Amino acid sequence: MKAVRSMVLVSSDAESIALGANEVFSAFQQKIQDYGLSDEISISFISDIGHNSAAPLVIIYPEAVIYGPVKPDDVLDIVEEHLDKGHIVERKLVPAHELSEHLAWLSSRKGTLPAENRIVLKNVGLIDPENIEDYIALDGYQALGTVLGKTPAETIGIIKDSGLRGRGGAGFPTGLKWSFVAKTHIDKKYVVCNADESEPGTFKDRLVLEGDPHAIIEAMAIAAYAVGADEGYVYIRGEYGLAIERMKVAIKQAREYGLLGKNIFSSKFSFDLHVHAGAGAYICGEETALIESIEGKRGEPRSRPPYPTTFGLWGKPTLVNNVETLANIPAIIRNGADWYRSIGTPSSPGTKVYTILGNVNVTGLIEVPMGITLREVITIYAKGMKGGTFKMAQTGGSSGSIIPANLQDTPMDFDSFKTASVSLGSGALLICNQEICVVDLAKVLLNFFRFESCGKCNPCRIGCQKSFEILSNIAEGIGTLQDLEDLQMMADQLYELSNCGLGQTAGSPLKDILTYFHAEVESHIRLKVCPADTCPMSGKTIYQVGQEVKITREQGA
Amino acid sequence: MSVEVKNGLDIKKTIRELIKQHGTERAELIPIMQKINAAFGYISSEAIEELAILMNLPTNQIFTVATFYRMLSTEPRGKHVIQFCESAPCHVAGGRQVWLALQEALGIKSGQTSQDNKWTLLTTSCLGACGIGPVLVIDQDIYGNVQPQQVKNILSRYE
Numbered sequence: 101m102k103a104v105r106s107m108v109l110v111s112s113d114a115e116s117i118a119l120g121a122n123e124v125f126s127a128f129q130q131k132i133q134d135y136g137l138s139d140e141i142s143i144s145f146i147s148d149i150g151h152n153s154a155a156p157l158v159i160i161y162p163e164a165v166i167y168g169p170v171k172p173d174d175v176l177d178i179v180e181e182h183l184d185k186g187h188i189v190e191r192k193l194v195p196a197h198e199l200s201e202h203l204a205w206l207s208s209r210k211g212t213l214p215a216e217n218r219i220v221l222k223n224v225g226l227i228d229p230e231n232i233e234d235y236i237a238l239d240g241y242q243a244l245g246t247v248l249g250k251t252p253a254e255t256i257g258i259i260k261d262s263g264l265r266g267r268g269g270a271g272f273p274t275g276l277k278w279s280f281v282a283k284t285h286i287d288k289k290y291v292v293c294n295a296d297e298s299e300p301g302t303f304k305d306r307l308v309l310e311g312d313p314h315a316i317i318e319a320m321a322i323a324a325y326a327v328g329a330d331e332g333y334v335y336i337r338g339e340y341g342l343a344i345e346r347m348k349v350a351i352k353q354a355r356e357y358g359l360l361g362k363n364i365f366s367s368k369f370s371f372d373l374h375v376h377a378g379a380g381a382y383i384c385g386e387e388t389a390l391i392e393s394i395e396g397k398r399g400e401p402r403s404r405p406p407y408p409t410t411f412g413l414w415g416k417p418t419l420v421n422n423v424e425t426l427a428n429i430p431a432i433i434r435n436g437a438d439w440y441r442s443i444g445t446p447s448s449p450g451t452k453v454y455t456i457l458g459n460v461n462v463t464g465l466i467e468v469p470m471g472i473t474l475r476e477v478i479t480i481y482a483k484g485m486k487g488g489t490f491k492m493a494q495t496g497g498s499s500g501s502i503i504p505a506n507l508q509d510t511p512m513d514f515d516s517f518k519t520a521s522v523s524l525g526s527g528a529l530l531i532c533n534q535e536i537c538v539v540d541l542a543k544v545l546l547n548f549f550r551f552e553s554c555g556k557c558n559p560c561r562i563g564c565q566k567s568f569e570i571l572s573n574i575a576e577g578i579g580t581l582q583d584l585e586d587l588q589m590m591a592d593q594l595y596e597l598s599n600c601g602l603g604q605t606a607g608s609p610l611k612d613i614l615t616y617f618h619a620e621v622e623s624h625i626r627l628k629v630c631p632a633d634t635c636p637m638s639g640k641t642i643y644q645v646g647q648e649v650k651i652t653r654e655q656g657a
Numbered sequence: 658m659s660v661e662v663k664n665g666l667d668i669k670k671t672i673r674e675l676i677k678q679h680g681t682e683r684a685e686l687i688p689i690m691q692k693i694n695a696a697f698g699y700i701s702s703e704a705i706e707e708l709a710i711l712m713n714l715p716t717n718q719i720f721t722v723a724t725f726y727r728m729l730s731t732e733p734r735g736k737h738v739i740q741f742c743e744s745a746p747c748h749v750a751g752g753r754q755v756w757l758a759l760q761e762a763l764g765i766k767s768g769q770t771s772q773d774n775k776w777t778l779l780t781t782s783c784l785g786a787c788g789i790g791p792v793l794v795i796d797q798d799i800y801g802n803v804q805p806q807q808v809k810n811i812l813s814r815y816e
Contacts, residue, residue, distance in 0.1 A: 396684045399725065463788045541745060544748045
């Protein structure tokens with residue numbers, strides 16, 4: 101698909117069809133052709149976009165305006181006024197009260213691009229990360245000074261009011277987590293920054309660490325003051341050599357300026373930071389595994405409860421926050437909770453950094469308000485699909501979800517995604533076209549999980565391996581219908597029985613391909629055909645029941 | 658038993674130096690092993706025994722940590738270590754063809770070291786350079802947007 105100027109989407113749920121969506125669609129095709137705009141404007145149907153009383157709806161991007169109910173007679177006006185001349189046809193817009201919740205939100209943005217809005221990445225690329233004065237010149241460490249004039253409880257109150265939710269993937273309210281640690285009456289507490297960013301497809305934290313390390317130091321100092329900690333660790337994955345070096349330089353400078361160490365800003369508050377470099381293990385992104393790793397042990401997750409907020413590093417209460425979460429903190433303190441709430445959606449305020457990857461024209465990284473849709477990301481920021489049409493996306497890295505095309509209009513915020521049983525995860529958006537086979541993709545993901553499973557608990561260690569074997573057999577064309585049931589069972593058991601998040605999410609690609617792409621998987625089994633023509637389908641037996649398996653890494657095996 | 662020496666470094670002496678810098682706290686075990694791995698290319702059984710004595714830890718505790726982490730090796734590796742990213746983003750961007758070209762050019766499979774000890778070929782999980790997949794890393798050099806036909810040219814840059 102080539103990049104187009106505008107995109108016209110016509111709703112095609114049963115109600116819309118009954119009310120003439122097909123006729124509206126043909127009318128658009130005809131008029132767009134009449135105006136000679138066929139090369140610049142694409143038109144397509146979208147399925148279920150939420151119930152409403154104004155069907156059929158027509159959504160036009162990039163302005164994200166919603167017209168409805170649209171009759172074939174209205175099409176000429178819309179094409180002439182909006183698509184040709186660029187004026188929004190106000191009288192045909194859907195009244196906001198007739199739209200269901202997530203469409204209403206889309207409508208409230210009408211006429212404006214969901215523009216990039218940088219909070220987390222504000223300074224990245226603008227300042228010299230190895231010079232603390234650059235950071236200070238742009239209001240750096242001002243928030244820390246402000247906070248030291250408040251009580252810790254007031255500080256936590258601001259964060260709670262802002263509605264900030266953890267950006268590591270789970271979306272836990274940050275202020276609440278802080279208050280758990282603050283509540284414990286133990287002298288020694290720790291603050292840990294989780295910068296073990298190893299979710300495949302995610303590199304947002306690396307850019308913050310490399311481009312604006314002082315923002316993390318400032319945020320950690322604020323967090324430490326709020327919860328009553330005096331020591332902190334930044335756990336950076338070992339592969340991020342530059343980030344580790346820059347963080348060390350930044351800490352050294354902050355100490356020289358008296359922003360770390362004893363009696364910061366001549367107050368009673370003391371805080372110091374250490375950098376711990378990871379040694380290569382995906383599981384260390386799990387907070388208890390990360391703590392074990394700092395302690396010099398194998399990164400195996402602990403049983404929870406007790407949670408790190410009461411029993412963490414060396415048994416002391418420990419606050420673990422993701423890099424992106426922390427990078428929001430100084431801006432919230434400087435500008436206030438109300439300002440932060442004005443960005444994003446009511447349940448998920450603020451921005452989210454997304455990494456765009458896969459079969460699109462432009463890959464890279466954006467920071468946009470919470471609630472943007474996948475279609476907007478692909479159309480506006482990724483400049484359209486490359487080499488085919490949109491088939492599915494994997495959101496949130498390997499532990500995220502595989503979502504089909506008909507969910508691409510779901511606003512990307514924690515609650516809307518939860519309602520649709522999709523994981524927002526770390527913000528990685530892997531966009532796939534028709535040439536990607538779901539079985540092959542799931543196989544690659546399970547190959548990843550079977551290797552990265554720490555091996556501590558059986559459901560995960562054995563479940564990931566067995567699922568991978570079943571998928572390999574299906575890809576070779578020797579799968580059976582029983583395999584479908586087994587995969588479903590594996591997905592359920594991984595979720596229910598695994599000790600930590602790795603195993604619990606390892607089954608989600610299985611669940612998703614069986615839910616959304618059952619026919620494609622079944623075609624591998626019944627017809628011995630891979631519709632995307634990717635799987636080998638050689639008929640060779642790769643794994644036999646009861647065969648002893650040595651786990652070695654091998655691409656796609 | 659002969660003492661292991663590499664690049665003029667004596668392993669026991671190196672470990673004693675490292676212990677002097679880092680101390681013997683358990684939390685220092687991984688940073689120390691990272692430095693040993695960087696200097697010698699791997700952590701030998703001799704190094705593990707020496708660490709056990711100096712840090713007052715059971716040998717198995719050190720071995721179990723050394724084998725857990727991907728960036729630590731308990732086996733010698735070739736002169737150049739190639740890591741190929743096998744995670745989904747690189748796969749979707751055409752990783753399999755590059756991987757096949759890489760194995761063919763080197764004549765070795767994943768986890769193997771070439772007979773002349775020049776290359777060790779490893780696959781790895783995401784390296785955080787997903788915007789430019791498929792990605793391969795040779796020693797410290799990152800190559801992005803790699804096409805299968807470029808593989809030979811990239812390899813020829815290493816002595």
